[in-house]
Amino acid sequence: MRNSSIGVLLLAGVVAGTTAALRSAVPSGGGTPAPELTNTSWLNADRPLRLSELRGRVVLLNFWVFTCGNCTRTVPSLVAYDRWYRERGLTIIGIHTPEFPPYAGEHDKGNLARALARQGIAYPNAQDNDRRTWDAYGIRYWPSFVLIDKRGMIRYTGYGEFHLDDADFRTWDQRIRQLLTE
Amino acid sequence: MTKFVLLVLATLAVAACHGPPPLVALEAGPPLRLVAAPGVRINARLKPALELDDGTVLRFDSPRVTSDSAYFAAAPTVAAPLSGRRLGTLRLSVCPSGQRICRLVEMAVAW
Numbered sequence: 195m196r197n198s199s200i201g202v203l204l205l206a207g208v209v210a211g212t213t214a215a216l217r218s219a220v221p222s223g224g225g226t227p228a229p230e231l232t233n234t235s236w237l238n239a240d241r242p243l244r245l246s247e248l249r250g251r252v253v254l255l256n257f258w259v260f261t262c263g264n265c266t267r268t269v270p271s272l273v274a275y276d277r278w279y280r281e282r283g284l285t286i287i288g289i290h291t292p293e294f295p296p297y298a299g300e301h302d303k304g305n306l307a308r309a310l311a312r313q314g315i316a317y318p319n320a321q322d323n324d325r326r327t328w329d330a331y332g333i334r335y336w337p338s339f340v341l342i343d344k345r346g347m348i349r350y351t352g353y354g355e356f357h358l359d360d361a362d363f364r365t366w367d368q369r370i371r372q373l374l375t376e
Numbered sequence: 377m378t379k380f381v382l383l384v385l386a387t388l389a390v391a392a393c394h395g396p397p398p399l400v401a402l403e404a405g406p407p408l409r410l411v412a413a414p415g416v417r418i419n420a421r422l423k424p425a426l427e428l429d430d431g432t433v434l435r436f437d438s439p440r441v442t443s444d445s446a447y448f449a450a451a452p453t454v455a456a457p458l459s460g461r462r463l464g465t466l467r468l469s470v471c472p473s474g475q476r477i478c479r480l481v482e483m484a485v486a487w
Contacts, residue, residue: 260421261419261421261422261469262419262421262422262469262471262478263419263421263444263446263447263471263478264471264476264477264478265478293422293469293478293480294422294425294467294469294480295427295467297425297433298422298423298425300422334479335475335477335478335479336477336478336479337477353477354475354476354477355476355477356476
């Protein structure tokens with residue numbers, strides 16, 4: 195090897211997640227209990243939200259991070275759901291889970307606040323800087339979604355970007371409306 | 377050989393078992409260069425990082441990004457220290473276009 199060259203040797207590789215087999219939402223049977231939220235730092239909320247206090251409402255969790263283009267392009271759809279269904283019983287909660295260590299700026303509350311303002315996000319967001327909620331729900335991709343019914347049961351999960359009025363948007367819309375009417 | 381290329385891919389163990397093709401290759405130059413596989417985009421809003429064993433963090437970058445600034449349009453590079461044997465962790469966010477998601481790739485490297 196010449197002096198001008200650098201050899202790089204791989205010692206070990208880890209991919210967070212495996213190749214996606216399904217992108218669309220999949221029903222999860224009659225539902226399983228949704229793990230409680232224990233995050234302590236929140237935006238667009240005057241106190242930490244807990245699922246136990248949201249019984250009787252449908253809850254859509256959106257696992258995202260503001261550095262993910264697939265996530266930010268999905269936000270207009272979530273803002274639309276929030277506008278249409280909040281008064282009918284839907285609570286959307288953003289679970290903001292950084293990808294990189296703190297040096298990348300994703301952990302910073304001010305950066306997240308600016309991202310929420312830039313995207314017009316009015317629904318609550320939890321800072322999941324230690325990935326406690328990400329891990330509790332077994333999430334592997336940005337963005338991911340968990341739809342919880344009025345009893346606190348997980349009914350649908352899925353991942354992947356979608357856009358206003360595309361097929362996935364309509365699927366999630368139908369599922370939200372279904373749970374709202376139960 | 378003016379450019380030594382070795383590489384290193386997101387799915388080391390999987391690739392060794394004839395699994396899916398690697399998502400990205402790290403070319404040793406200098407400078408170090410990240411090359412994405414076809415259909416794989418590297419997140420430009422979260423610049424790939426090489427975390428050295430002494431705590432230094434090197435960030436890959438490229439002046440060419442997509443129009444929405446979400447992905448690199450040309451392979452990002454970074455100048456690597458040339459002296460001594462080094463260990464580090466390469467960390468990047470990849471967004472395969474067909475899957476409409478981003479995921480984190482981490483790998484240990486040495487040179």
